[in-house]
């Protein structure tokens with residue numbers, strides 16, 4: 001919930017900086033999963049296309065969409081497909097915003113996929129990536145007192161969600177417990193520059209609450225608001241944002 005809420009605030013900020021209020025944007029969500037951001041953006045009036053490779057996830061998304069009002073269903077497309085093959089499904093330049101959240105960690109060679117996503121953007125369009133922070137992998141085992149895990153994490157770009165599979169909300173069941181990739185800010189900055197969607201802004205996501213398991217009950221509303229305010233502040237403040245569990249990178253198509 002903290003992740004989705006922080007990403008929502010950051011995304012709205014980036015959209016508001018680029019597009020007039022009320023403009024209906026064409027948004028592609030690659031690896032949409034349960035579609036938290038996509039549904040939120042559709043409810044805000046935008047046109048959504050969800051691309052998802054897992055038929056089970058897609059079924060869940062269809063069910064969630066079925067309970068939405070007709071107006072939202074009409075401007076929401078769900079497509080089964082691979083985010084590495086967006087060119088098969090869409091014409092270049094056909095979206096204003098492309099989201100790719102929590103997906104890159106499952107893709108072995110992300111650069112080609114990212115180049116494909118950038119091609120889907122119209123000039124000035126926004127590419128929003130949420131990735132596991134490869135520069136801070138020792139934080140989670142370290143804060144949990146797992147010293148061998150922390151020491152190993154310094155040497156690795158792979159991340160194992162074994163601490164608690166439930167921490168990885170929405171992860172495909174096949175990947176739970178298996179090591180997945182993490183990405184480094186410097187590498188992705190270079191990649192984005194190379195695919196004509198240079199980095200414009202970046203945020204840390206989950207600096208203080210990374211060890212809280214998914215099933216944990218939410219605190220009362222006023223405490224939750226303070227928690228989100230502290231996370232939001234840390235996510236945009238040096239040096240805290242650099243050790244966040246996740247990085248939210250925003251590139252803009254030149």
Ligand SMILES: C[S@@+](CC[C@H](N)C(=O)[O-])C[C@H]1O[C@@H](n2cnc3c(N)ncnc32)[C@H](O)[C@@H]1O
Nearest residue numbers: 031032033052053054057082083101102170171
């Ligand atoms: C951790 S979930 C994230 C879901 C959602 N984007 C979010 O942030 O809440 C990752 C999703 O990406 C999907 N996925 C993984 N690799 C993919 C690929 N190559 N193409 C399309 N979807 C993919 C998985 O099936 C899963 O639904």
